[in-house]
Amino acid sequence: MSLLKYASAALIGACLATGATAADITLRLAHLNPDDPFASHSGAMAAVFASLVESNSNGRIEVQVFPNGQLGKDNEVIDQVRSGLVESTISSSGGIAQHYPLVGVFDIPFAFPNIGVASKVIDTDSSFGEAFVADLEDKTGLEVLGLLDSGGFFAFTSGKAPITSVEDMEGQRIRTMTLPTHETMVSSLGGQPTPLPWAEVYTALQTGVADGQMNPVPIIAFAKFDEVQKYLSVTNHLITPYIWTMNAEFLDGLSAEDQYLIRWAADVATDAGRAMSRVIEASDRGLPALAEKMEVNVVTPEEQARFAEAAQPAVRALIEDSYGAEGMALLDAMLASIEEERGNF
Missing domain, CATH: 3.40.190.170 (Bacterial extracellular solute-binding protein, family 7)
Structure with missing residues (x-):
């Protein structure tokens, strides 16, 4: 040692x-x-x-x-x-x-x-x-x-501009977890992925090292990102x-x-x-509290479809390239489980 x-x-x-x-x-x-x-x-x-x-x-x-x-x-x-x-x-x-x-x-x-x-x-x-x-x-x-x-579905926050469409992602430096899949997703949408550990995120947003980030609403709330971000865009693009x-x-x-x-x-x-x-x-601990300090927009279903069209193939290709048949089998098992449960709702 x-x-x-x-x-x-x-x-x-x-x-x-x-x-x-x-x-x-x-x-x-x-x-x-x-x-x-x-x-x-x-x-x-x-x-x-x-x-x-x-x-x-x-x-x-x-x-x-x-x-x-x-x-x-x-x-x-x-x-x-x-x-x-x-x-x-x-x-x-x-x-x-x-x-x-x-x-x-x-x-x-x-x-x-x-x-x-x-x-x-x-x-x-x-x-x-x-x-x-x-x-x-x-x-x-x-x-x-x-x-x-x-903690729920992910939303984007930004100190630079609201994200209402795929085009709004262009050039925005988005903090991601140190996950190649997240980096690939942001890149496929035109953003610049900025992978950082959790402990560094607030300071990175405060100093402009990153323009924005993505997390579930409860995490955005307790992390007090409303203090260093102006815009919150409800995209519901991921849940991890x-x-x-x-x-x-x-x-x-x-x-x-x-x-x-x-x-x-x-x-x-x-x-x-x-x-x-x-x-x-x-509750008022979530989106209502954030909306008092941030500009909140909800991305339309039509724009969500455009996000999915741009990002899904890139992430799927990365999983196949990185993890091979084993990764694709696990992915297909997850997607099958989603479809099975979808029928119950």
């Missing part, structure tokens, strides 16, 4: 040791977002999970929550979970992609027709979700505790997963009773997180 890595590990270890109690088992759970359960879905998930685990174990298991990316960038925390330095994390697709690139199959623009279909497909209990989770676990060695959407993982050795080392408790609490907490996203979207 290099001196830098050793120092980083020591610093993380010192941070994790802070506040340790006499509980028999300590479970450290990290996530990117605010701790307030009413501000973000992962905040709600962490709060519900900690409460259920600690109360139902009579305090034998203590859950220490590290919100707001306290332990590092998303992909770095996943490294910590894989190595056993941290027990669990709730991650964005951007973080997961550096460990499991096939998460990019979710990035076909306008694949999901509505939030109902998305909620059914992006779930560990769906036929696609089961296959996706099994493959992720096999390739990473992680245990998946939960799978849900990242958040994936809750745990160190497999840690979970396997628990008693059967405690394993059941952990999985049950995670199931309930994931449902709570999914519901909290819908609450934020439907």
Whole structure:
């Protein structure tokens, strides 16, 4: 281990040791977002999970929550979970992609027709979700505790100009996650992709390193992007997963009773997180609050079709070129699951 890595590990270890109690088992759970359960879905998930685990174990298991990316960038925390330095994390697709690139199959623009279909497909209990989770676990060695959407459909924000049509994307520097699929999508629409880790986004928008970005409304709200962006364009072009993982050795080392408790609490907490996203979207914490400070426009169905026509072939070609037959099979399985659920709505 290099001196830098050793120092980083020591610093993380010192941070994790802070506040340790006499509980028999300590479970450290990290996530990117605010701790307030009413501000973000992962905040709600962490709060519900900690409460259920600690109360139902009579305090034998203590859950220490590290919100707001306290332990590092998303992909770095996943490294910590894989190595056993941290027990669990709730991650964005951007973080997961550096460990499991096939998460990019979710990035076909306008694949999901509505939030109902998305909620059914992006779930560990769906036929696609089961296959996706099994493959992720096999390739990473992680245990998946939960799978849900990242807070709703993506919208674009910009400090430069509103996005009402494909032509409005021309030349705009749009921050993306470090995902080739997202970069390709923005490029195909005429924008300039600017991949940056989450911790750098606000400053990049504030200083003009990026003109705009794309995220679900609840994330735009809690990140306070209304302070550094003037325009919000409701495009509903993407919906991506958040994936809750745990160190497999840690979970396997628990008693059967405690394993059941952990999985049950995670199931309930994931449902709570999914519901909290819908609450934020439907309340004055979501779009109404942003509309007080930003100019909001809704992209018409006709323009959405033009966005899809421009972006879908490029992203599909990237998935085929990058991930081959395996990637296309997983993509086709997702699209089939979407069509199956579409018939129920």
